[in-house]
Amino acid sequence: MxxxxxxxxxxxxxxxxxxxxxxxxxxxxxxxxxxxxxxxxxxxxxxxNQVARGLVTGRSNSLGLVISDIRNPFFAELARGAEDAAFNAGCDLVLCNSDQNAEKQMRYVEFLLAKRVGGIVMNSVTPLDEDQQDRLRAAGVPIVLLNVSSADRHSPAWRFSSVVADNLYGGEIAAKYLIGLGHKNIVHVAGPRTHGAFSDRASAFLKVFRENGLAKPKVVFGEHTFGAAYQSTKQLLGTDRNITAIFAGNDVIAFGCMRALMENGIRIPEDVSILGFDNVEMTQITSPPLTTIDQPKYETGKAAVEILLNMISKDGVREPEHRIIGVHLIERQSCRKISGAAVQDRRIAKR
Amino acid sequence: MxxxxxxxxxxxxxxxxxxxxxxxxxxxxxxxxxxxxxxxxxxxxxxxNQVARGLVTGRSNSLGLVISDIRNPFFAELARGAEDAAFNAGCDLVLCNSDQNAEKQMRYVEFLLAKRVGGIVMNSVTPLDEDQQDRLRAAGVPIVLLNVSSADRHSPAWRFSSVVADNLYGGEIAAKYLIGLGHKNIVHVAGPRTHGAFSDRASAFLKVFRENGLAKPKVVFGEHTFGAAYQSTKQLLGTDRNITAIFAGNDVIAFGCMRALMENGIRIPEDVSILGFDNVEMTQITSPPLTTIDQPKYETGKAAVEILLNMISKDGVREPEHRIIGVHLIERQSCRKISGAAVQDRRIAKR
DNA sequence: CAGATAATCGAAAACGTTTGCAATAGGCCA
DNA sequence: TGGCCTATTGCAAACGTTTTCGATTATCTG
Missing domain, CATH: 1.10.260.40 (lambda repressor-like DNA-binding domains)
Structure with a gap:
């Protein structure tokens, strides 16, 4: 018509x-x-007609974004950064929610490939196995991964670009902060074990304790959703009421923890301190406002599609590019120093 | 390749x-x-190759979703519903953020039309003017509008499908609830005046006061963002400290209000009650948890693309379809009855 | 003014599918 | 055996662009 x-x-x-x-x-x-x-x-x-044009030029002017769930404010912010960057380059972004489901994720990727998107940015739910890596490479479309673990990234076989927050550093400052506050009975409510970002945060977090000869905090892995964190925490409270601090794998997890704590009449931070990760906007209006580790989300999404566009433009060369996004602690009011902390502080500082 | x-x-x-x-x-x-x-x-x-196929079949298997900002949890939830429905039908969704900017919105729509999407669901920032309506109709692609005002919807010239929450009823129960609690000094912090959802909520809200011979609450329109609401509220507090209740145009606005109140040492709900709209997930973890009016967001998005797909399938007939999504009050802890409420209550009942 | 050069334009192939129509090959019945 | 029907397959046009390669014209140059 x-x-x-x-x-x-x-x-x-x-x-x-x-x-x-x-x-x-x-x-x-x-x-x-x-x-x-x-x-x-x-x-x-x-x-x-862009599709006719795409057919002859071979480029579709569209990019794929596959994330676990857009309802997670972290991804919403990231998606926004990605979308802005894509739009500025005259591309459109097709949104895919994988729900942390490996099979669904692969279906989406196939879908995008059939659509001949110019490239894909995705936060892989699991470290891609050899077969999947091969298929993606064979498809010949540029891919940038989010939140890959530092181990994967440094593997010589790894051939994809990536942009990740400095999760290792984030886990480290989380540990040091909580230790500095004098906490000894800490638990880390993490996200999925297989997810690079969470595994990096957890391992760096634990490493600090190990290197300082401190008791290893308990770690509970699970989905990184409000509901899952809420359940985990409720369960946790059933078995252990001595906890003085929780390091949540991300802010949404922290919110779930807070909800469970509130329901059990446990005060934050008087009874237990809680530390998040991401610095989502809503951290400002929880009660108390959440102390968290800021990670530039918008910039992450933006950087991802910029790398993608870059790879697309210089078509042949596929040298993977890695970008690491800095993180830093944002102190609000959900963590408190516990008695005897001063002593603890000095001991750490000396090392 | x-x-x-x-x-x-x-x-x-x-x-x-x-x-x-x-x-x-x-x-x-x-x-x-x-x-x-x-x-x-x-x-x-x-x-x-989907693009080659699309060229000959004339259908692109992709839909456009243009909303104001995916970072708004309301839209994130809605987008998720839309995406699920699209994926189930073998379509993909391209995401567009209009930022309430009419020009940007039109650019996006042009973009989508050039891409020959099968249909578009959008929350129009402004009531579409004649010219825009014509252009959209001329494009011949099915369109489902979100949050159109009830006035537009009933206009005989109106030829688009729509799915909207029952904002009129929402505004009404908001007013009755707050009046019932005995509040007399109420302000309504709304979203953009030109936005159907907000204008409907506001007019129904005010109508209740008018019909009961009560003093007309102050209404302040503005962007429906956290930051804008925060600013509005701060300004509000500078001129009027007698406010006892705020009806926020949506939850994100409510959050902005809460932040401003908190910063000014004003307690919720002891000093001022606050009522939201949408029932976003985060309302559960604010302090106090937010009393709000629930609106099924996921279902709204889902219904929108279902209508769209329906319109696409029976290609010729373009009888616009309207779906109204029910809303209801969810009482949490951000509103309180003020002294003398009983008297006030009786007075209303008598009329 | 002839020839050369540059500017402008048209013809047609190509991109990777779908699909209407013709062609072929059996199979069946008379 | 011959004609007809059906099941299967091939041929070629079409979808709406971009782009290469000639062709045509206009503008110079000497």
Missing amino acids: PATLKDVAREAGVNISTASRALNNAFGINVDTRKHVIKVAARLNYRP | PATLKDVAREAGVNISTASRALNNAFGINVDTRKHVIKVAARLNYRP
Whole structure:
């Protein structure tokens, strides 16, 4: 139904190829005929058919974004950064929610490949196995991964680009902060064990305790959702009421923990301190406002598609690029120093 | 680079059209040759090129979703519902953030039309003017609008489908609830005046006061973002400290209000009550948990693309379909009855 | 003014599918 | 055996662009 290039060519009395050139402001065309063609095109309300164009040029001008769940504010923010960057480059973003489901994720990827997207940014739910890696490489489309573990990233076999927060450092400052506050009975409510970001945070977190000869905190892995964290925490409270601090794998997990604590009449931070990760906007309005580790989410998404576009442009060379996004502690009011902390503080500082 | 249909046809020793038919499990093809073709296709890792297919079939298998900002948890939830429904139908969703910017919104729509999406669901930032309506209609692609005002919806000239929450009823129960609690000095911190959902909520809210001969609450319109609400509220507090209740246009606005109140040492609900709209997940973990009006967000998004798909399937008939999503009050702890409420209550009841 | 050069334009192939129609091959009935 | 029917397959056009390669015209240059 919409006007085609042939229509405007006929209407303008020129050949179809001249019409094309006129509208794509290419060289080698008379300025008057161009004006004329453009005017006719406007009159006919002509809109170039991107799918036809994509067929011949081989580029689809669209990118895929596969994340676990857009309802997680972390991903929403990240998606926004990605979308802005894509739009600025004249691309569109197709949104895919994998729900941490490996099979669903693969289905989505196939889907995107069939659609001939120019590239994909995804936070892989699991470290990709050899077979999957091969399939992705074989597809020949640029891919940038989010939240891959530092182990994967440094593996020599690894051939994908990535952008990740400095989760190792994040886990480390989380541990040091809580230790510095004098906490001894700490538990880490983490996300999925298989998820690079969470495993990195957890291992760096634990490493600090090990290196300082301190008791190893309990770690409970699980889904990184509000509901899952809520359940985990409730269960936790059933078995252990001596906890003085929780390091949550991310803010949403922290929210779930807080809810469970509140319901059990446990005060934050008087009874237990809680430390999040991500610095989602809502951390400001919880009660108390959540102390957390800030991670630039918007920038992460933006950087991911920038790398992607870069890979797409210089088509041949596929040297993977890795970008690490800095993190830092944001102190609000959900953590408190417990008695005897001063002593503890000094001991750590000496090392 | 990826294998084409021609490749698998050649490799299988059949014609390109037979290969096509074999893969599309059409009728009129020998079961053995089909098996053979399928096997060859699998071996070559063949993936049908959707853009080529889209060119000939005329359908793109993709839908557009244009909302104001995915970072708003309301839209995130809605987007998730939309995406699930689209995926179930084998479509993909391209995400567009309009930022309440009419021009940006129109750019996105043009973009989507150029991409020949099968349909668009959008929450229009402003009531579409005649010209825009015409352009959309002329494009000939099914459109489902979110959050249109009830006035627009009932206009005889209106030719688009819509799915909206029952904002009129929502505004009404908000007013009655707050009045019932005995509040007299109420302000309504709304979203953009031009936005159907907010204008409906506001007008129904005010109508209750008018009809009961009560003083008209102050209404302040603005962006429906955390930051904007925060600013509005701070300003509000500078001029009027007698407020006893705030009805926020949505939960995110409520959060912004709460932040401003907290910063000014104003207690919720002891000093001022606050009532939200949407029942976003985070309302559970604010302090106090937010009393709000629930609106099924996921279902809204889902319903929108279902209507869209329905319109697409029965191509010709374009009778607009309207779906209204019910809302209801969820009482938590951010509103309190003020002294003298009983008297006030009786007075209302008498009228 | 002839020839050369540059500017502008048209013809046609190509991208990877789907699909209407024609062609072929058996099978069946008379 | 011959004609007809059906099941299967091949041929080719079409979808709406971009782009290469010639062709045509206009503009110089000497």
